Amino acid sequence: MSNSEEAFAEAKKVIPGGVNSPARAFSAVDNEPIFIEAGKGSKVYDIEDNEYLDYVGSWGPMILGYNHPQIVESLQGQVKKGTSFGAPTQVETELAELIIDAVDSIAKVRMVNSGTEATMSALRLARGYTGRDKIVKLEGCYHGHGDSLLVEAGSGVTTLGISGSSGVPNDIASETIVAPYNDLEALEKIFNKYQDEIAAVILEPVTGNMGVIEPHDEYLENLRKMTADNDILLIFDEVMTGFRLSYGGAQELYEVEPDITTLGKIIGGGLPVGAYGGKKEIMEYVAPEGPVYQAGTLSGNPLAMKAGAETLKLLKQSDVYASLEEKGAYLAEGFRNNIESLGIKAQISRVGSMFSIFFTDTEVVDYQTAQTSNTDVFAAYFNQMLKQGIYLPPSQFEANFISNAHTEDELKATIEANYLALKKVKKLE
Numbered sequence: 007m008s009n010s011e012e013a014f015a016e017a018k019k020v021i022p023g024g025v026n027s028p029a030r031a032f033s034a035v036d037n038e039p040i041f042i043e044a045g046k047g048s049k050v051y052d053i054e055d056n057e058y059l060d061y062v063g064s065w066g067p068m069i070l071g072y073n074h075p076q077i078v079e080s081l082q083g084q085v086k087k088g089t090s091f092g093a094p095t096q097v098e099t100e101l102a103e104l105i106i107d108a109v110d111s112i113a114k115v116r117m118v119n120s121g122t123e124a125t126m127s128a129l130r131l132a133r134g135y136t137g138r139d140k141i142v143k144l145e146g147c148y149h150g151h152g153d154s155l156l157v158e159a160g161s162g163v164t165t166l167g168i169s170g171s172s173g174v175p176n177d178i179a180s181e182t183i184v185a186p187y188n189d190l191e192a193l194e195k196i197f198n199k200y201q202d203e204i205a206a207v208i209l210e211p212v213t214g215n216m217g218v219i220e221p222h223d224e225y226l227e228n229l230r231k232m233t234a235d236n237d238i239l240l241i242f243d244e245v246m247t248g249f250r251l252s253y254g255g256a257q258e259l260y261e262v263e264p265d266i267t268t269l270g271k272i273i274g275g276g277l278p279v280g281a282y283g284g285k286k287e288i289m290e291y292v293a294p295e296g297p298v299y300q301a302g303t304l305s306g307n308p309l310a311m312k313a314g315a316e317t318l319k320l321l322k323q324s325d326v327y328a329s330l331e332e333k334g335a336y337l338a339e340g341f342r343n344n345i346e347s348l349g350i351k352a353q354i355s356r357v358g359s360m361f362s363i364f365f366t367d368t369e370v371v372d373y374q375t376a377q378t379s380n381t382d383v384f385a386a387y388f389n390q391m392l393k394q395g396i397y398l399p400p401s402q403f404e405a406n407f408i409s410n411a412h413t414e415d416e417l418k419a420t421i422e423a424n425y426l427a428l429k430k431v432k433k434l435e
């Protein structure tokens with residue numbers, strides 16, 4: 007047994023499935039997880055000191071690479087002063103100011119401890135502000151594991167949602183209506199049927215959690231208009247895309263302003279964090295200013311705030327996004343050439359430094375089309391890449407992330423590894 011296999015066997019005795027978040031278990035790729043000892047720049051090292059070139063980036067936060075020296079230093083400074091007080095600290099204001107400065111639609115922001123907490127709180131705020139109970143979510147978008155958001159589509163587009171997990175009461179799931187992504191007609195039907203009952207539409211403006219899918223031209227603009235016309239709030243869940251696709255997130259890239267935005271991942275610089283923010287008149291509903299209750303012992307934790315503020319300052323200073331776009335385009339072109347020359351049924355979907363390879367020749371525009379992907383081929387591909395020392399997210403339906411630490415040589419090596427892996431899996435098609 008390898009050290010990781012032993013470590014996994016030990017972990018399984020004391021942690022459900024051996025992991026603290028299901029996607030880490032490698033079950034979608036017929037393998038067992040690698041236990042990580044350390045990370046540096048674009049690389050991670052397992053407990054046997056094997057080196058991997060990494061495209062997981064802790065599922066998004068590590069946009070500057072692992073263990074950035076400036077972030078480590080600022081954390082060390084804060085540790086010496088104290089790790090938590092449960093009282094206001096100035097670094098909370100600093101991070102809030104950085105976020106508000108970056109994201110035009112946010113006038114005030116509340117810090118929480120995870121993306122899940124951010125979206126749960128944003129829904130409560132939307133319901134409190136509008137006095138309405140129903141929520142529209144889009145199929146395949148993931149917003150954390152809150153009850154209202156772990157909901158699957160009913161049988162027809164205008165029917166109410168059904169519980170997507172054991173333990174989520176159907177009474178709660180039925181307050182959520184599920185519609186396909188990239189489909190305005192379906193939303194129009196839903197708006198017509200439930201118009202005065204819908205508090206908000208929540209979505210990932212660019213999806214990452216069913217693989218990377220881009221919004222159709224004008225989709226976000228029209229969604230903005232339709233929600234405003236119906237007095238329905240628009241919530242962009244930018245936990246993944248915020249500070250990833252541009253400094254101002256997907257909303258800056260597509261020039262569409264939501265009413266409420268949820269953030270996480272990058273704004274914690276690798277520490278646990280979440281945040282929700284929006285227009286002043288909406289955020290004034292949050293306690294203690296307003297009647298919507300939401301609190302947290304460790305919210306605004308000074309360590310997380312420090313790592314987040316330092317990350318944002320580094321992102322703001324440099325030309326990170328232009329460079330990430332260049333790296334993303336280079337990698338995608340290399341992969342596309344490989345796909346074409348081998349004649350594999352696959353496609354690359356990319357926005358900036360987020361990308362997915364879908365093993366299907368159906369154009370992927372929503373959850374249903376994403377599901378046409380051949381997950382057996384993906385699993386084989388994943389394992390072939392891992393054998394070559396390249397660590398990818400262990401599921402067809404996750405986004406890969408490029409960090410600013412990835413070098414041109416590393417990207418070139420990835421394209422070569424991709425060619426060999428695709429060649430191996432071709433016979434499985």
Ligand SMILES: *Cc1c(COP(=O)(O)O)cnc(C)c1O
Pocket residue numbers: 119120121122123125148149150151210214215243244245246270271279280
């Ligand atoms: C990761 C993610 C979440 C959940 O955040 P956690 O910190 O894992 O709770 C919510 N929404 C989106 C879009 C995400 O990518």
